[in-house]
Amino acid sequence: MPFDFEINPQAIERESFRQIRELARLDGLSREQQQVVMRIVHSLGLPHLAEQVRFSKNACENGMQALSKNSPILCDVEMVKQGITKRMIEKAPLCFLNRPETAELAKQKGETRSMAALDAWKEHLSGSVVVIGNAPTALFRLLEMLEQGADKPALIIGMPVGFVGAAESKQALWDNHEALGVECITLLGREGGSAVSSASCNALLRCNKGEFY
DSSP states (O other), rough: OOOOOOOOOHHHHHHHHHHHHSSSSTTOOOOHHHHHHHHHHHHTTTTGGGGGGGEOTTTTHHHHHHHHOOOOEEESHEEEEEEEGGOOOOSSOOOOOHHHHHHHHHHTTTHHHHHHHHHGGGGGOOEEEEEEOSHHHHHHHHHHHHTTTTTOOSSEEEOSSSSSHHHHHHHHHHHHHHTTOOOEEESSSSSHHHHHHHHHHHHHHHHHOOOOO
């Protein structure tokens, strides 16, 4: 039997964002912040998430500027890396999770691979855009590194998902970003994941290209 559904990709996207503007609370947000929030809502189909997104004072501006300069994009997992829109970047995002050295280091230290992978971030951190969408332990380790004097990224997009440490790591980022001297975008609570974190980065990339909904 025939099914009646929209097949035009542009029409689907336009209608999606029309509905998001009706369903999600976007008041008080800048144009760029609205684009990030709508992409987050779009990636999970949950309008209420708009009220859980937090932006530091210069988060969007710093992130857009860093991305426009092709600064490193550091990802905690491959799914986040693969979610970054390739047509909008000139250099591939970096992810060190699956290196043999990372697994060995994690074993030696008795910690998660996500934590151990950040050892390879040190030389790339300065002025980078960090995108953490899966591992709370990676976000906690990054905060520890910054507290110990590591180079500061231009922006941290911290949106790990889960039940153990996810909400806590994001709250720690939000509570401490000013003291650490970093800009951040986060999604408070248990929700998060690779899709929303890469979507947030993609929203800033789209803003740089003048693509707004």
